[in-house]
Amino acid sequence: MPRLKEKTSSLPLLVETVLGLRKFTSSYKEALQTFEEKGGEEARRYLYQREYDRLLKEGKSKQALAGLLLLEAPVSFGTLAQLFQFPHEHVRDALIECSSVFLTTSENEKSGETLYQLTPPCVPFIKQVSEGLPYFNKLKTTVAHFRKVKSSTSPREAALVVSLERMIRQKQFDQIVLIGKGLSQDDSALINPKVRSLLGQAYSELGQDYREEARKWFKAAEGLGHWDVFMMRRWYNMELLSGYNSREAERICMVVLNDKKLGNRYKSEFLSKLAKCYSFQASSVINADHEKGIGLLRLSLDTYMEALWIGAEAQGFDLTETLSWLEKTAQRFFGAIRDDIEQIFILLEGFTLRKHDIPEAGAMIVLNYLLQAPIPANRKDVRNRLKGMCARTIKKITQTQRVLSDYPGFKMIVYTLEDIRVKAEQFDASTEQSRNRALNF
Numbered sequence: 001m002p003r004l005k006e007k008t009s010s011l012p013l014l015v016e017t018v019l020g021l022r023k024f025t026s027s028y029k030e031a032l033q034t035f036e037e038k039g040g041e042e043a044r045r046y047l048y049q050r051e052y053d054r055l056l057k058e059g060k061s062k063q064a065l066a067g068l069l070l071l072e073a074p075v076s077f078g079t080l081a082q083l084f085q086f087p088h089e090h091v092r093d094a095l096i097e098c099s100s101v102f103l104t105t106s107e108n109e110k111s112g113e114t115l116y117q118l119t120p121p122c123v124p125f126i127k128q129v130s131e132g133l134p135y136f137n138k139l140k141t142t143v144a145h146f147r148k149v150k151s152s153t154s155p156r157e158a159a160l161v162v163s164l165e166r167m168i169r170q171k172q173f174d175q176i177v178l179i180g181k182g183l184s185q186d187d188s189a190l191i192n193p194k195v196r197s198l199l200g201q202a203y204s205e206l207g208q209d210y211r212e213e214a215r216k217w218f219k220a221a222e223g224l225g226h227w228d229v230f231m232m233r234r235w236y237n238m239e240l241l242s243g244y245n246s247r248e249a250e251r252i253c254m255v256v257l258n259d260k261k262l263g264n265r266y267k268s269e270f271l272s273k274l275a276k277c278y279s280f281q282a283s284s285v286i287n288a289d290h291e292k293g294i295g296l297l298r299l300s301l302d303t304y305m306e307a308l309w310i311g312a313e314a315q316g317f318d319l320t321e322t323l324s325w326l327e328k329t330a331q332r333f334f335g336a337i338r339d340d341i342e343q344i345f346i347l348l349e350g351f352t353l354r355k356h357d358i359p360e361a362g363a364m365i366v367l368n369y370l371l372q373a374p375i376p377a378n379r380k381d382v383r384n385r386l387k388g389m390c391a392r393t394i395k396k397i398t399q400t401q402r403v404l405s406d407y408p409g410f411k412m413i414v415y416t417l418e419d420i421r422v423k424a425e426q427f428d429a430s431t432e433q434s435r436n437r438a439l440n441f
Contacts, residue, residue, distance in 0.1 A: 102122050215238075250278075257274070279296070390421040
């Protein structure tokens with residue numbers, strides 16, 4: 001009897017098949033052997049197909065069976081509901097509909113919850129029919145992600161994380177907040193740093209009235225050593241848009257950039273965000289402390305250059321927006337320095353501290369502003385100073401980048417400065433030029 005129960009999963013049609021075979025065999029042992037060798041697989045296939053075809057088309061039973069196939073482990077009612085985002089009544093209906101043929105149950109010794117899984121004999125059939133479902137590949141991806149999260153947390157929390165991440169992608173931020181509010185304060189899910197991160201992201205998207213709540217969850221996640229690019233991006237945007245927390249936005253950028261495993265795409269993105277922080281800070285101080293404001297704009301331009309350089313290493317990464325912000329900041333910088341052209345050369349010399357080349361597109365933006373700077377023709381002292389600064393910066397670059405041909409960006413700067421210096425000398429040598437016009441290179 002135990003073997004009969006095992007081989008037929010106690011399914012009436014299969015038990016009946018074995019009893020029928022007993023008429024033509026010497027024992028039940030031989031009948032079971034014949035069932036396994038000849039009639040069992042065909043009988044199972046017939047039974048499973050018949051029962052599968054009876055499943056309600058508008059229900060969730062087929063999707064639940066496919067999910068249990070992919071999970072390959074016993075799971076609770078709550079886990080299924082969270083994982084597939086079905087209403088509880090739909091999950092309940094699906095389990096009831098499938099239970100007589102396809103499911104087996106057990107009990108979680110710790111929680112006392114009922115756990116569900118496919119009966120072993122039906123697995124090959126469910127695999128065959130599920131792979132033809134239009135949503136199977138998407139479901140496969142969802143379960144793979146669930147398993148990844150589950151490896152470091154409970155199945156219930158893993159299902160909750162997968163569910164919240166799906167709602168983040170679908171921008172269902174209000175729904176996420178409702179789920180968070182529905183969890184009791186002592187619920188273990190609220191200790192899960194990934195759940196905290198996702199709650200913070202949802203609150204951050206709901207406007208300024210929810211910023212404090214978002215900060216609370218972001219800091220709680222970070223306090224447990226968890227963050228990812230998506231969390232930090234939303235946290236940064238929230239702090240910068242608040243208009244008064246650029247220091248916190250700067251700190252967020254530095255946390256990301258200090259991660260040695262960070263790819264070039266994200267490194268470039270957060271360098272650009274850091275540059276924007278410096279630009280915001282410059283706006284807040286430049287009227288009260290002009291020198292400090294200029295220094296912050298210079299730092300912003302230098303950081304944008306680095307973002308362009310790193311971003312060029314990331315295949316297919318669009319740097320158009322970074323270039324646009326670089327140009328806007330350059331325009332502000334050149335407007336702010338007024339007649340203090342030495343600030344331009346301090347900027348150019350600062351680029352050499354990176355110990356690598358600079359992007360040509362970025363260098364061209366800065367040089368275009370330099371070439372438009374008017375130099376009074378009647379001020380020989382200014383021209384002499386200009387020539388001296390050109391020579392100084394050229395020397396600085398050539399000492400740092402000894403083989404200039406290996407550094408196209410710096411080569412462009414050197415050639416441009418050399419051209420400016422030569423034209424200034426030619427101007428001084430010519431007595432026919434008007435003393436009252438501006439010298440524009």
